Amino acid sequence: MTHKTITVGGLSRVEGEGALLVRARDGRIEDLELRIYEPPRFFEALLRGRSYTEPPDITARICGICPVAYQMSACQAIEAACGVEVTGPLRDLRLLLYYGEWIESHTLHVYLLHAPDFLGYDSGIAMAADHRDLVQQGLALKKAGNDLVAAIGGRPIHPVNVRVGGFYRVPSRRELAPAAERLRRAREIALRTVSWVAGFDFPDVEHGYRFLALRHPGEYAILSGALITSDGGSFGVREWPEHVIEEQVPHSTALHARLDGSPGYLVGPMARYSLNSAQLSPLAREAAAAAGLGPACRNPFLSIVVRAVEIVHACDEALRIIDDLAEPDAPYVPVEPRAATGHGASEAPRGTLYHRYRIDADGLIGEADIVPPTSQNQARIEADLRHLIEPRLDLPEEELATLCERAIRNHDPCISCSAHFLHLHVDPR
Numbered sequence: 001m002t003h004k005t006i007t008v009g010g011l012s013r014v015e016g017e018g019a020l021l022v023r024a025r026d027g028r029i030e031d032l033e034l035r036i037y038e039p040p041r042f043f044e045a046l047l048r049g050r051s052y053t054e055p056p057d058i059t060a061r062i063c064g065i066c067p068v069a070y071q072m073s074a075c076q077a078i079e080a081a082c083g084v085e086v087t088g089p090l091r092d093l094r095l096l097l098y099y100g101e102w103i104e105s106h107t108l109h110v111y112l113l114h115a116p117d118f119l120g121y122d123s124g125i126a127m128a129a130d131h132r133d134l135v136q137q138g139l140a141l142k143k144a145g146n147d148l149v150a151a152i153g154g155r156p157i158h159p160v161n162v163r164v165g166g167f168y169r170v171p172s173r174r175e176l177a178p179a180a181e182r183l184r185r186a187r188e189i190a191l192r193t194v195s196w197v198a199g200f201d202f203p204d205v206e207h208g209y210r211f212l213a214l215r216h217p218g219e220y221a222i223l224s225g226a227l228i229t230s231d232g233g234s235f236g237v238r239e240w241p242e243h244v245i246e247e248q249v250p251h252s253t254a255l256h257a258r259l260d261g262s263p264g265y266l267v268g269p270m271a272r273y274s275l276n277s278a279q280l281s282p283l284a285r286e287a288a289a290a291a292g293l294g295p296a297c298r299n300p301f302l303s304i305v306v307r308a309v310e311i312v313h314a315c316d317e318a319l320r321i322i323d324d325l326a327e328p329d330a331p332y333v334p335v336e337p338r339a340a341t342g343h344g345a346s347e348a349p350r351g352t353l354y355h356r357y358r359i360d361a362d363g364l365i366g367e368a369d370i371v372p373p374t375s376q377n378q379a380r381i382e383a384d385l386r387h388l389i390e391p392r393l394d395l396p397e398e399e400l401a402t403l404c405e406r407a408i409r410n411h412d413p414c415i416s417c418s419a420h421f422l423h424l425h426v427d428p429r
Contacts, residue, residue, distance in 0.1 A: 008401050018413070020404055021251075022389065029390050034382050034408070036252040047368040052078050052337050052359045053164050059355070059370065060158045063414060065108065068101040068149065069348030070355075070370075071162045072223060077355040078164050080238070081342025084335045089328040090166040092321050095223050097152040097159070098346070099318040102222070103145025103186065104156070105349035106269075106307040106314075109412045110197060111138030114304045117406045118200040134196070137189055141311070144179075144186035148318060151179045166332030173325060180322045187315035191287055194308040198291035202301045207384060209298055211271035212259060212376075214347055220279040220313060221272070222347040228275055233260065238343040240354050244371065254375045263379040267351030268411060269306045270297050281320075284313035300384055300410040307412075337363030348373055350412055374413045381411055 008020040023031040043062055047055060055074035060067035072094060079086060086094065111134070112124030121127040128135040146156035151171055153159025161167050214225035215234075227243070228234045235243055246255040259265040273280075274296035277288065288309045297306050339361040345354045351373030358367040388407050389400055 005397075008405060020385070020401075020408070022385070022400075022404065024390075024393050027390075027393055029386055029393075032382055032386050033251040034378055034385070036254040036378070040253045044368040044370060047357075047365050050365050052082070052335075052357070052363040052365060055355070055357065055365070055368070056162045056164060057160075060162075062370070062372075064157050065105050065414065066101055066348050066350070067158045068098055068153065068162075069346060069353050071159065072098060072346045073344045073348075073353045073355040073370075074357075075162065075164050075344070076224065076346065077342040077344030077357050078359070079335055079342065080344060081340040081357055081359055082335045082338055083340075084165065084333055086166055086333055089326050090170075090331075090333065091223070092325055093152060093167065093170065093328075096318055096321045096325075097149060097162070098222055099314040099321075100145045100148030100152070102314040102349055103190075103311055103318075104142045104149065105145075106311045107138055107142040107145060107193075109349075110193060110304055110307055110311070111135060111142070113412065114307075114409055115197065115200075117409060118197075118202075118304070137192070141186050141189045141193065144182045144315075147182055148179045151176055163332055165335040166328075166330075168331060170328055170331045172327065173322075176322050176325070180319060183315050183319050183322070187283075187312065187319065190308065190311040190315050191283075194287045194291050194305065194312060197304045197308050200304070202299060204299075205301060205388060206298045207300065207387060209270070209274075209380070210259070210262070210265040211274050212265050212267050213271040213275045213352060214345060215276055216279075220276050220281070220317075224346065227345070227352070229259070229265070230271075230275060237345045237354070240343055240345065240371075241356070241369075244354070244376075246371065246375070252378065254378060256379045257371065257376040264383045265376070266380045266411075267373050267376050268303075269310055269349075269351075270300065270303050271351065272347060273297055273306045273309070280309070280313050281316040283316045284309050287312045300407065303410050303412075337361065341367075350374060350414055351377065372414070374411075377411055377413065381408060381413065384410075 005023050019035040021033045047058060056071040059070040059074045062070050116124055116127045119127055150156040154161035161169060211230040214221035215228045216225035226234055226236055243260050245258045249256050277295050291305050337359055341358040343356050345352055353373055354371040356369040357365055359365055384407055385404055
């Protein structure tokens with residue numbers, strides 16, 4: 001019998017703390033665990049007993065890379081519970097804020113976390129020694145996203161201007177003008193980015209993913225919509241608990257998720273693109289076609305190209321919103337509490353992010369549930385690894401470990417987001 005064990009004690013170029021263990025015998029994988037060992041952070045428990053106005057500020061602290069995603073899903077869940085819908089210019093401003101986050105988050109991943117894998121570097125810093133101009137280009141693109149978030153949210157990380165019902169203060173068109181000028185330059189960089197990453201050497205891998213993403217009738221869904229799947233399923237956001245069930249696994253402080261009883265579905269850029277590519281802006285569709293992408297993408301290594309296309313879309317649509325924006329009559333819509341449960345979902349850079357809140361008549365939160373993208377993707381990432389490396393077990397262990405890390409980074413996991421709670425049962429005996 002031949003045995004092989006692959007261990008990666010600490011995954012690099014991903015957000016948070018995780019490890020990988022693979023055990024194989026006679027050419028077959030017996031054990032494969034993506035181990036999330038970062039301590040759970042108990043955000044749902046922190047929200048219980050707090051005012052219905054507080055989730056946008058509290059949940060933003062779950063992630064420093066995608067705080068807007070948490071704010072938007074939280075706001076929409078609370079507003080749904082209170083029977084309020086934010087529309088018109090205020091919704092446009094929310095979408096504009098979200099586009100800023102997409103630009104900065106995707107750019108960070110493309111240039112500093114993922115591109116080094118294709119160019120043979122251990123880090124973005126090592127890559128910068130030989131490709132200084134490229135890295136500076138990426139930093140300029142990321143800054144355009146950060147500046148847009150700051151212009152609307154008050155600061156680039158953990159924005160302070162977001163509230164249930166809208167914003168504390170709305171920026172004027174004049175205040176948004178500098179952001180628009182930077183976005184025009186950023187759009188050109190984004191187009192060059194698509195061309196650059198499309199020229200990488202991609203492994204010939206394709207998986208039969210079951211995708212899940214939002215779909216909106218009038219736009220490439222990011223802020224709202226109904227849930228659809230690649231096998232023809234669809235359901236409303238309020239029906240999420242009937243379709244997505246989380247369960248704890250021994251090797252992770254983050255939960256795994258099942259969709260309609262089946263594990264291993266995928267959310268994120270490839271899911272969005274494969275389900276909604278026809279709704280990208282015309283410029284982004286042209287960029288995708290020039291990069292060789294079809295209407296769907298099932299090669300996880302090509303996810304870097306999909307993210308680059310989404311950056312083009314975000315820059316393009318953000319400019320359209322700024323050009324067409326009408327100033328709202330008020331910075332927010334009044335939201336009065338009532339005893340109800342509300343559900344909200346939006347498309348974070350890494351995938352569908354769901355929030356649910358039960359509030360009482362006084363506006364106090366009795367129950368909170370947050371399902372981040374990375375916890376949904378964990379089982380699918382493990383399946384990717386199994387399919388990728390089992391035919392390649394004859395490779396040296398160091399080479400296999402590197403390939404495993406690359407496969408994990410394809411999905412840009414945000415481990416800290418996923419490890420936010422843990423079910424605990426205390427036996428009274």
